[in-house]
Amino acid sequence: QVQLVESGGGLVQPGGSLRLSCAASGIIFDFYAMGWYRQAPGKQRELVASITGTSNTNYADSVKGRFTISRDNAKNTVYLQMNGLEPEDTAVYYCYGRRGINYWGQGTQVTVSS
Numbered sequence: 001q002v003q004l005v006e007s008g009g010g011l012v013q014p015g016g017s018l019r020l021s022c023a024a025s026g027i028i029f030d031f032y033a034m035g036w037y038r039q040a041p042g043k044q045r046e047l048v049a050s051i052t053g054t055s056n057t058n059y060a061d062s063v064k065g066r067f068t069i070s071r072d073n074a075k076n077t078v079y080l081q082m083n084g085l086e087p088e089d090t091a092v093y094y095c096y097g098r099r100g101i102n103y104w105g106q107g108t109q110v111t112v113s114s
Helices: none
Strands: 003-007 010-012 018-025 033-039 046-051 057-059 067-072 077-082 091-099 101-104 108-112
Touching (some): 018 033, 046 067, 046 077
Antiparallel strands (some): 003 018, 033 046, 046 057
C-alpha cells in the first residue's frame, strides 16, 4: 500500500519560512520523481516544484529563488523549503510521487498572513 504523508504546514507571517516534508512508503522511492503541487481556494491545482530520482529540479516561476525542493533517498522523504513566503503562497500543498502513475498525499495547509 502506497502512502505519502505530508507534514510541516501551518500559519506564518509574510516573509517567514516553512519546511514541508513528505514521507513515502510502499514504493521504491529512488525510482520515483517527487514533487509538490498546491491549490488555493477557487484556483486550479498548480505545480510548485519537482525533483527526479537523480535530483534534477524544476520550479514554478512564482517560487524560483524562494523555494527549494530536495530529497533524502535514505529516508524516503522529499522536502520543500519555503522562504520569503507571501500571502499568495497560501494554499493546500500536496506531495506526489510519479512513475507512470501519480500517488498523492492528503495535503497540508499553508497560510501566510499577518
